[in-house]
Amino acid sequence: MMKMINKRFLLIIIIVVALAVGFVGGSYFQIQKISVPVVGDLINKGLGQPKNVDFATFWTAWNLLQDKYVDKGKLNAQEMVYGAIDGMVRTVGDPYTVFFKPKESKEFSEQISGSFSGIGIEIGLRDNVLTVIAPIKNTPAARAGLLAGDKILKVNDKSTDGMAIDQAVSLIRGPKGTTVRLTYTREKMPSPTEITIKREVIKVPAVDWKMLNDNTAYIGISMFNGNLDSEFQKIADEIAASKADRIILDLRNDPGGLLDSAINIAGYFLDSNKIVTIERFGNGTEQPFRTSANGKLKNYPLVALINKGSASASEILAGALKDNRGVTVVGETSFGKGSVQELTELPQKSSLKITIARWLTPSGKSIDENGIKPDVEVKLTEEDIKAGKDPQLDKALELIKNLK
Numbered sequence: 001m002m003k004m005i006n007k008r009f010l011l012i013i014i015i016v017v018a019l020a021v022g023f024v025g026g027s028y029f030q031i032q033k034i035s036v037p038v039v040g041d042l043i044n045k046g047l048g049q050p051k052n053v054d055f056a057t058f059w060t061a062w063n064l065l066q067d068k069y070v071d072k073g074k075l076n077a078q079e080m081v082y083g084a085i086d087g088m089v090r091t092v093g094d095p096y097t098v099f100f101k102p103k104e105s106k107e108f109s110e111q112i113s114g115s116f117s118g119i120g121i122e123i124g125l126r127d128n129v130l131t132v133i134a135p136i137k138n139t140p141a142a143r144a145g146l147l148a149g150d151k152i153l154k155v156n157d158k159s160t161d162g163m164a165i166d167q168a169v170s171l172i173r174g175p176k177g178t179t180v181r182l183t184y185t186r187e188k189m190p191s192p193t194e195i196t197i198k199r200e201v202i203k204v205p206a207v208d209w210k211m212l213n214d215n216t217a218y219i220g221i222s223m224f225n226g227n228l229d230s231e232f233q234k235i236a237d238e239i240a241a242s243k244a245d246r247i248i249l250d251l252r253n254d255p256g257g258l259l260d261s262a263i264n265i266a267g268y269f270l271d272s273n274k275i276v277t278i279e280r281f282g283n284g285t286e287q288p289f290r291t292s293a294n295g296k297l298k299n300y301p302l303v304a305l306i307n308k309g310s311a312s313a314s315e316i317l318a319g320a321l322k323d324n325r326g327v328t329v330v331g332e333t334s335f336g337k338g339s340v341q342e343l344t345e346l347p348q349k350s351s352l353k354i355t356i357a358r359w360l361t362p363s364g365k366s367i368d369e370n371g372i373k374p375d376v377e378v379k380l381t382e383e384d385i386k387a388g389k390d391p392q393l394d395k396a397l398e399l400i401k402n403l404k
Helices: 056-068 077-090 102-113 165-172 228-240 259-269 313-325 382-386 391-400
Strands: 003-011 014-016 026-033 098-100 121-126 129-135 151-155 179-185 193-198 207-211 216-221 246-250 275-281 286-290 302-306 328-331 339-345 351-360
Touching: 056 077, 077 098, 098 102, 098 165, 102 165, 102 351, 121 165, 151 165, 165 179, 207 228, 216 228, 228 259, 246 391, 259 275, 259 286, 259 313, 275 313, 302 313, 302 391, 313 328, 328 391
Parallel strands: 026 339, 216 246, 246 302, 302 328
Antiparallel strands: 003 026, 014 121, 098 351, 121 129, 129 151, 151 179, 179 193, 207 216, 275 286, 275 351, 339 351
């Protein structure tokens, strides 16, 4: 018996913020509830054993612990089962495939609903190191000086070596007004730095726009959340009524969000029925997702901005614009998080999040781990940020002048 609740999230990144809407960057979560007998003290011992796997070593180790461990009072059969499942899941080597014990499962569900406070960063794993994908503008993390690419070595006094993303999220988030200590390092930093950040409820507008000069509209998308579609429709109407005749679309430090929103936004810039992304499953089957919107902004010359803080939905949108319209992309290679997770609720309120598919660009290139490469690479250094300079935006303005 399965109960399916379909919501398409592009997570891709775990968001350590409290948002006005529920959102976990970029995963497509199918939430399932399954009914199977509960594993207790060695009941259901042989339930569901695969035919070609010998569990003799597992049960021998189990029995040796039960018979010989010096402090039998510390042996908890259910926790031992949870530990075995967690170890099994970790062997696949995918940071987004995770087993949650009941307490962790509850915390993750709260995270999806957005009912928590944090510091305003997106985090992921890069080369198995906990890494800042992007600090969100005007949040405690941004004010503390954290930058995309910073490596988080400790959360409070706990090392992040081998730590799962979801565990890090659980440690970083917390009640409004409380603090968290992060030890981090970055390129050219002589030694790790420790900072203390006070948690807040983070409310971030999904999108804003402005005129950069007499004829260039600038649109900045912060995340693909539930508010984006209605906000973007208003912006598209305002741009159409303005003197703008070209657009710069800024997807930098955008961690992603709802797939449906990415498809809808792509529809403003593309003809109807154009492929935005392709979902490829483990068995090789594929499902394309196409535009259906009105193409209201499709005739405007367009340049897109990305950086290593662009992930999931923002990568999908950049790839769709690049493949379908040949839009010039400026900046740095994006993060490269393009996978789909399915969340299954297990007995005793535990759960299992499994990567079941990957996202491809319309031309068939995998986003996951590869990212979107810019047509024109421009770095934004720490010195640029401190000096208030933006060479990436400057390059986009230079290029768009010559587009028709």
